Amino acid sequence: MISLQYNTDREKLIIPEYGRHIHKMIQQVTEESDREKRNKQTKAIIGVMGNLNPHLRDVPDFQHKLWDQLFIMSDFQLDVDAPFDLPEREVLEARPERLDYPKNNNKYRFYGNNILRMIDVAIGWEEGDMKDALVFTIANHMKKCFLNWNKDTVEDVVIHAHLEELSDGKLKVAASQLPLTESSELLKIKSKNGNGPKHHHKQRSKKRKRY
Numbered sequence: 001m002i003s004l005q006y007n008t009d010r011e012k013l014i015i016p017e018y019g020r021h022i023h024k025m026i027q028q029v030t031e032e033s034d035r036e037k038r039n040k041q042t043k044a045i046i047g048v049m050g051n052l053n054p055h056l057r058d059v060p061d062f063q064h065k066l067w068d069q070l071f072i073m074s075d076f077q078l079d080v081d082a083p084f085d086l087p088e089r090e091v092l093e094a095r096p097e098r099l100d101y102p103k104n105n106n107k108y109r110f111y112g113n114n115i116l117r118m119i120d121v122a123i124g125w126e127e128g129d130m131k132d133a134l135v136f137t138i139a140n141h142m143k144k145c146f147l148n149w150n151k152d153t154v155e156d157v158v159i160h161a162h163l164e165e166l167s168d169g170k171l172k173v174a175a176s177q178l179p180l181t182e183s184s185e186l187l188k189i190k191s192k193n194g195n196g197p198k199h200h201h202k203q204r205s206k207k208r209k210r211y
Contacts, residue, residue, distance in 0.1 A: 110149035136177040
């Protein structure tokens with residue numbers, strides 16, 4: 001009676017794309033005691049691996065990648081004369097550094113991260129007309145964002161309070177720059193750019209000419 005062997009019962013493949021036969025060949029080469037034979041058989045396996053990936057032949061360091069994959073599939077146990085430096089297990093298994101996620105403002109999400117970045121930049125500017133103009137632009141953009149998010153009108157005092165809160169009290173719109181742009185004007189700009197409410201006009205039915 002022939003006993004079937006399922007893949008789930010077999011040893012897990014390190015790089016499944018190469019299949020079980022390549023892994024077995026590498027294991028056999030690793031167990032070969034004659035170094036000269038090991039070198040010769042290893043080069044033959046590299047040739048087979050290259051034929052399995054003809055679309056990668058134009059990739060830079062193609063041969064280097066094949067040798068790296070060969071040593072990885074041997075679980076770093078293969079001892080041969082390689083034309084490249086051997087990959088290090090510690091380097092491959094090292095965990096990547098944690099990424100810094102952008103700062104989010106959960107309380108006023110409708111302003112977006114760009115507003116927060118602009119506020120940080122403005123805080124670092126020297127006092128003067130250029131900074132006053134930038135702060136005014138930020139406040140005006142905050143007002144537009146507020147209107148885009150949830151209302152058709154908003155008092156300037158609300159925007160001033162939010163700007164002061166988000167800047168930790170370091171920014172304030174100069175009196176010479178007040179008032180901010182009217183809500184109606186910002187809504188016109190929004191509607192002109194296609195972001196405002198759309199009004200559907202009834203099209204007059206055209207009578208077809210009969211011939």
